[in-house]
Amino acid sequence: MQKAKPIELELAVVNGIELPGHWNRMFEPRVISEYDLSVLDQVTSIEGAESLGYCYQCGKCTAVCPVDTVGDYSPRKVFRRTQLGASLIDSPDLWLCTTCRNCLRVCPKEVNMIEIMPAVREQAVLEGKAPEELLTAFENTARYGNPLGEPPRKRADWVKTAEVPVPVMSQHKAPVDVLWFVECYPSYHPRGKDASVALARLFNALGIEFGILGTEEKCSGDSQRMAGEKGLFDMLAEHNVKMLSKYQFNQIVVTDPHAFNAFLHEYPKYGGEWPVQHYTQFLAPLIDQMNLTRPIPKKVTFHDPCYLGRHNGEYEAPRNLLKAIPELDLVEMGHCRETAYCCGGGGGGMWLDSFVRDYTSQRLSEKRVREAVEYGADILAVTCPYEVSRFEDAVKSTGNTGKLEVKDIAELLAYSAQLI
Amino acid sequence: MRILVLSKSVPDLVEELALDEDNGELLHDDMTYVPSEWDDHALEEALLLKEEVGAEVTVLAVDTGDVDNMLFTALAKGADHAVKLTGDFDLATSNRKRAQAIANYLRDNTFDLVLSGVQAIDDIDGQIPAIVAGLLEWPHASVVTEVSIQGEQIHFRQEYGGGLQAEFSAQAPLVLGIQAARKPPRYASIAKVRQMMKSSTVDEIDASADTVPEIEIRRFFKPVAAGHAEMIEGDPEEVADRIITILKERKLVRG
Numbered sequence: 001m002q003k004a005k006p007i008e009l010e011l012a013v014v015n016g017i018e019l020p021g022h023w024n025r026m027f028e029p030r031v032i033s034e035y036d037l038s039v040l041d042q043v044t045s046i047e048g049a050e051s052l053g054y055c056y057q058c059g060k061c062t063a064v065c066p067v068d069t070v071g072d073y074s075p076r077k078v079f080r081r082t083q084l085g086a087s088l089i090d091s092p093d094l095w096l097c098t099t100c101r102n103c104l105r106v107c108p109k110e111v112n113m114i115e116i117m118p119a120v121r122e123q124a125v126l127e128g129k130a131p132e133e134l135l136t137a138f139e140n141t142a143r144y145g146n147p148l149g150e151p152p153r154k155r156a157d158w159v160k161t162a163e164v165p166v167p168v169m170s171q172h173k174a175p176v177d178v179l180w181f182v183e184c185y186p187s188y189h190p191r192g193k194d195a196s197v198a199l200a201r202l203f204n205a206l207g208i209e210f211g212i213l214g215t216e217e218k219c220s221g222d223s224q225r226m227a228g229e230k231g232l233f234d235m236l237a238e239h240n241v242k243m244l245s246k247y248q249f250n251q252i253v254v255t256d257p258h259a260f261n262a263f264l265h266e267y268p269k270y271g272g273e274w275p276v277q278h279y280t281q282f283l284a285p286l287i288d289q290m291n292l293t294r295p296i297p298k299k300v301t302f303h304d305p306c307y308l309g310r311h312n313g314e315y316e317a318p319r320n321l322l323k324a325i326p327e328l329d330l331v332e333m334g335h336c337r338e339t340a341y342c343c344g345g346g347g348g349g350m351w352l353d354s355f356v357r358d359y360t361s362q363r364l365s366e367k368r369v370r371e372a373v374e375y376g377a378d379i380l381a382v383t384c385p386y387e388v389s390r391f392e393d394a395v396k397s398t399g400n401t402g403k404l405e406v407k408d409i410a411e412l413l414a415y416s417a418q419l420i
Numbered sequence: 421m422r423i424l425v426l427s428k429s430v431p432d433l434v435e436e437l438a439l440d441e442d443n444g445e446l447l448h449d450d451m452t453y454v455p456s457e458w459d460d461h462a463l464e465e466a467l468l469l470k471e472e473v474g475a476e477v478t479v480l481a482v483d484t485g486d487v488d489n490m491l492f493t494a495l496a497k498g499a500d501h502a503v504k505l506t507g508d509f510d511l512a513t514s515n516r517k518r519a520q521a522i523a524n525y526l527r528d529n530t531f532d533l534v535l536s537g538v539q540a541i542d543d544i545d546g547q548i549p550a551i552v553a554g555l556l557e558w559p560h561a562s563v564v565t566e567v568s569i570q571g572e573q574i575h576f577r578q579e580y581g582g583g584l585q586a587e588f589s590a591q592a593p594l595v596l597g598i599q600a601a602r603k604p605p606r607y608a609s610i611a612k613v614r615q616m617m618k619s620s621t622v623d624e625i626d627a628s629a630d631t632v633p634e635i636e637i638r639r640f641f642k643p644v645a646a647g648h649a650e651m652i653e654g655d656p657e658e659v660a661d662r663i664i665t666i667l668k669e670r671k672l673v674r675g
Contacts, residue, residue: 125609135607142610143454144434151435152452231611 008267049117054109055079061111061284066341067096070367071360075103075113079369091125092359093129099347100306104284105338114226114311117347121228132229137351138229141236142416145218146184147351156214158193164204168214176246178203178210179274181240181263183256184219185385191408192385198365198414199255199279205419206286210253216243220259222266222307227348234270237262241272253282255410257307257384262366264312278308280383280409284317287324292416295327300412301377302330303368303391304340305384318383321409323353325416332374341368345386365394373400383409421475422567423466423497424529426522426536426548428481429453429490433541435467444639448511453477455490458537464613465567466535467498467595473569476500476534480525482518484511488622495616505627515543519551521627526556532592533574538563538599546597553595554665561588615666 012019044053055076062074082088085412104112125138130194130420140149154178159166165174180203203210203296209210221229244252252274254260261375263276283290300322308314315337317411322330344364349356361385372380380391391406414420431437431451437531438450466477476499479494481487491502505521526534534553539546546562553560566577573589576596580586669672 123608123609126612127608128609132604138607138610143432150436153435229609231609231614235610235614 002152007078011018024170027128033242035083036085037083040082040351041088043082043088043120046117046119046123051110051112052079052116055111056109058108058123060106060269064102064339066102066364066367067098067360069341070362070364071096073097073359075107075111079111083132086121089129092355093122094120095348095352095355097347098306098342098344098349098364100342100396102311102339102342105310108164118226118228118230121348122230122242125228131355133354134227134348134351136335137225137348138224138232141221141224142232143218146188147182147219147224148188148294150188153215155187155217156212158188158196159200159212159214162200164196164201166200166205167211169211169247170214172211174336176209177250178208179244179247180210180212181220181252181253181254181259182212182217183259183385185389186255186303187217189385189386189389195385195388195408195410196255198410198420201414201419202283202290202410202417203382205291205417206289211247211249211390213243218261220256221349222258222262223346223348225262226346227264227351232260233266237267237270237272241267241270244272244274249274251277251286253277253279255279255385256388257305257312260334261307261311278314278317278383280308280321281314283413284320287321290324290413290417291412292325294416294418295330296325296379296416298378299329300381301372301375302336302381303333303335303338303343303372303387304389305382306340306342306346308383309340310338318381318409319415322381325412326413331375331377333371335371341371343368343387343390344385345384350386350390363390363394363397364397365390366406369398371392373404377404379405379407381407381409381412381414421469421473421533422531423460423469423475423477423533423535424526424531425459425463425466425477425479425494426465426534426552427459427479427490427494428456428486428518428540428548430456430541431486439640439642440614441641441648444641446512446640453511455484455493456537456540458539458598460537460605461495461601462535462537462598463497463499464603464605465598465605468602469567469569470498475569476532478503480505482509482513482520482521482627483507483624484509486514489613491622492616492620493608494614495620496612498605502622503625506624507627514632515547516551516634517630520555520630520632522548523552523555524627525625526552534593534595535567536595536597539595544610549595549597556593556595558593558595559590560595560666561590561595563599564596566601566602567598642664
């Protein structure tokens with residue numbers, strides 16, 4: 001990720017004119033230092049939340065924060081309110097950040113909301129100050145291994161509708177090339193399952209030797225971690241690493257960018273170190289073998305998932321796959337790639353819909369759907385399991401039914417390869 | 421004020437119940453168990469009382485298998501002690517027998533107030549708190565809300581038919597079946613539960629397995645559906661016509 005670095009020279013020479021840096025230096029405390037900073041100090045003393053104190057209120061984050069476009073929230077505002085003595089732990093601000101990372105992209109001071117939010121939220125959870133609906137998702141995840149509260153025994157039931165072999169490792173009893181970590185929404189949500197079936201058929205058509213964990217798989221837990229339940233994440237990571245360690249495979253392929261993030265950056269800390277790819281990264285080099293023959297003569301725009309794009313730098317693989325589909329016309333929205341707006345589901349937003357509604361003029365998913373319609377798209381292509389349901393709901397709630405379809409890239413590929 | 425909270429685990433209805441239809445038996449070992457929702461409310465009410473008047477809260481479960489996690493979760497939420505009654509118990513142990521074991525424990529240990537969930541999904545007439553109170557000859561009330569400690573008195577409410585509320589007062593010792601706590605049961609973070617598992621212990625008390633008068637379960641079975649809904653198919657016009665015809669046939673609309 002590219003980032004502008006602040007440079008403060010002792011002496012700069014611009015067009016032959018000397019500009020000594022000392023004019024910019026602070027020689028005596030500014031008025032700002034006369035605030036009672038005890039509330040800010042309380043927050044920045046939490047491990048992980050230190051960087052909130054670095055903010056010098058340039059406001060760059062406010063310009064790019066998607067939440068500020070629908071509400072009154074940005075990292076800079078969080079800093080300012082905390083500086084003025086408002087408790088962040090008691091403020092709705094604490095739950096509005098979707099950890100989309102757009103602020104960190106532009107922040108010259110590296111105020112890192114990706115670390116601040118989980119740290120302060122963890123404190124709020126301990127103090128019993130987290131919104132009820134989020135706690136329900138935590139409890140469901142702890143009890144059932146998925147935030148939806150679906151039966152753990154039915155985690156692999158979607159396989160029955162795939163009509164192609166989907167080996168479950170505990171029964172397969174042989175090494176595989178690819179361990180497919182399916183995740184919760186692709187296992188249980190009706191539209192998530194559609195993408196899973198599509199992907200299973202693509203894997204079969206490509207002759208991939210793959211297997212899934214089935215009922216031994218639990219939520220990767222990354223969004224729960226970002227929402228402040230580190231202990232729950234520990235438990236899930238330990239479980240998944242233990243289960244995965246039982247089997248032999250060459251690499252992990254994930255459906256979910258949030259799981260991708262967990263496997264890349266967090267699971268190695270728990271002893272789970274495997275090569276991991278998002279399914280778009282895994283499929284992109286196999287385009288020539290996919291037999292993409294059925295055309296999709298539609299205008300398609302792609303929504304970059306925050307945790308695939310900004311968090312982990314993958315922008316090309318999903319686009320290459322879409323461009324490989326005959327007659328598909330890929331159009332970019334104004335906010336795309338590094339500047340893509342969040343769907344609102346990250347960082348626990350998936351389980352805070354009612355809460356967030358009270359502090360925003362529209363859902364981020366609705367804003368994004370309006371943007372897709374504005375760019376004339378017929379299909380909004382997605383590749384994060386949170387998005388199909390979020391955007392389909394948003395299509396309905398914004399009155400765009402019939403104008404815009406929401407499809408997972410796996411569905412579009414499988415359709416073009418005449419597998420669905 | 422010493423409060424005892426009774427907790428039990430019940431089959432998790434998120435998973436399908438495991439039923440041997442031929443023998444009419446529930447296959448307890450094939451089901452997953454979760455803390456009874458109403459007992460969570462009883463615990464919450466006890467913890468609220470603790471916060472208000474400084475009560476000491478003990479949570480108790482009859483050892484029917486895996487109850488440790490439930491007890492550590494209660495400790496993580498703020499209970500002071502956890503007790504497990506061990507003995508000849510399993511998941512099929514009747515409520516009557518469980519109540520007897522709890523009453524025996526209460527004879528040996530002094531408590532002022534016993535709170536239980538009003539009922540559980542496998543105990544829908546709320547037997548346990550009533551039987552415990554009966555065996556001890558203590559006062560008892562069921563379907564209770566809004567418990568408060570007023571000096572030597574314990575106040576609480578019950579809802580009557582016709583929207584009437586009644587407020588009661590009683591002296592300790594007392595057994596109450598809690599319908600709902602004043603606040604939703606609190607969340608115990610997983611880190612806290614795991615910390616409790618490392619740093620605290622569950623007291624195991626050997627409970628004598630008395631012979632109690634019991635009734636026999638002949639069979640469990642799923643009720644046979646008496647009728648079926650008619651699914652109306654077709655385009656909206658046809659469906660609307662059909663609905664109007666049905667409404668007219670049954671004389672549900674005028675004209």
